[in-house]
Amino acid sequence: MRHRYVDLPGLRMHVAEAGAGEPVLLLHGFPQHWWAWRKVIPGLAAHYRVICPDLRGAGWTDAPRDGYESDQLVADIVALMDALEVDSVRLVGHDVGGILGFRVCLAHPDRVRQLVAVAAPHPYPRLSSRVLLHLWRMWPMFATATPVLGPFLLSAGRQRFPRHLMTSETSDPGVWSEQDLDLYTSRLRDPDRARAAAALYRSMVMVEARRSVAGEYRGTRLRTPTLGLYGVVLYGGGDEAHRLPEVLLGYEDYADEFTQTHVPGAGYYIPEEQPEAFLARVLEFFDAEHVAHGR
Secondary structure, rough: EEEEEEEEOOOOEEEEEOOOOOOEEEEEEOOOOOHHHOOHHHHHOOOOOEEOOOOOOOOOOOOOOOOOHHHHHHHHHHHHHHHHOOOEEEEEEOOOHHHHHHHHHHHOHEEEEEEEEEEOOOOOOOOHHHHHHHHHHHHHHHHHHOHHHHHHHHHHHHHHHHHHHHHHHOHHHHHHHHHEEEHHHHHHHHHHHHHHHHHHHHHHHHHHHHHHHHHOOOOOOOOOEEEEOOOOOOOOOOOHHHHHHHHHHOOOOEOOEEEEOOOOOOOOOOOHHHHHHHHHHHHHHHHHHHHHHHO
């Protein structure tokens, strides 16, 4: 891995890179940073230039007091591409990184050749009243997004809360060593970073979910070829998890090319739980684009 800092307008961003060739941009989820991609970087770097930034407030990137709205986060990504002199990328985003990936595609469709959204809700949800029955399971989301409470829970004491957020949504908590968990949670012990993490989550998960459910994006169209990857989702289980869950539907009239694929044996953190299956699906998706263009 090659590590460096890139100076963007109002932000110093940490970036980890590996490989060479056509660029693949990996945007991590919450409450993580670039280390979330460690198991899949070698497989991707064998074919591509892999670029793994820490998002605003995460990892080793600056954690300013503001700038966590989706428009600014999109601007951060575009500014990073400009600074790296990259015209377009294949973009892979997990969780909040996937939500951000959708927003980048909608705002700058010329900058993203393909999108892989990993355990990330798209901008065109179709929700039924049945989803309301599961709202009680979402208490960690509301707690994380609450000012003062969220930063406190993320940083306080032995940090049981952020550890719970990760281990409760995986098919196998053993995918993380104690060192892995500490590498994620230790960055949140800094009060400024805990505050930034809660602000990022509040903006990209709660605010964007509200905007999506309200239909604010239905005047847009997703023109970027997109692959959605999901494991066992919040509103399903058993046999239900192997069918496309209702909560992931609704995009059909708003996307040119969008395929959703279930990854068996995975929960929420697919690149870490099932890295080989993740790589196989992503590389196949990327290769299809090469074939389509005769390369």
